[in-house]
Amino acid sequence: MSSALWLAVLASALGTLLLRVVPLLWMQRRLARLHGKDGVEAMPRWLVLLGPMMIAAVLGVSLVPRDPDALAWAATAIGVLATLLVWRRTRSLGWPVAAGVAAYGVVVVLAGLG
Numbered sequence: 285m286s287s288a289l290w291l292a293v294l295a296s297a298l299g300t301l302l303l304r305v306v307p308l309l310w311m312q313r314r315l316a317r318l319h320g321k322d323g324v325e326a327m328p329r330w331l332v333l334l335g336p337m338m339i340a341a342v343l344g345v346s347l348v349p350r351d352p353d354a355l356a357w358a359a360t361a362i363g364v365l366a367t368l369l370v371w372r373r374t375r376s377l378g379w380p381v382a383a384g385v386a387a388y389g390v391v392v393v394l395a396g397l398g
Contacts, residue, residue: 355395363388 318326347364349356367384374380 355392359388359391359395362391 314328315326347360349360363384366387367380370383371380
C-alpha cells in the first residue's frame with residue numbers, strides 16, 4: 285500500500301479514537317468534580333438535545349436526492365409517504381423504514397424499465 289493510504293488509515297484511526305476518548309475523559313472529570321450527584325444528574329442539559337439533532341440531520345440529508353431530477357424527487361416523495369403511512373398504522377420503527385425503502389426502490393425500478 286502507498287504511504288498516502290497508510291496516512292489516511294492512521295488519520296481515520298486517530299479520529300475515531302479521539303471521538304470516543306475525549307467525551308469519555310470529559311465526562312469522567314465532570315463526574316469526579318460533581319461527586320455528590322448521581323450520574324444522570326451530572327449529565328449536561330445540552331446532551332439531551334444531541335440525539336434528536338443528529339436524527340434530524342440524518343433525516344434532512346436523506347430527504348435530498350443525490351441527483352436532483354424529477355424521478356429522484358418523485359421516488360423520494362413516494363418513499364416518505366409510504367414511510368409515514370406505515371408508521372401511522374404500526375407506530376414502530378422497522379416496518380416504516382422497510383416500506384419507504386421498498387417504495388423508493390419500486391419507483392426507481394419501474395421508471396428505469398419504461
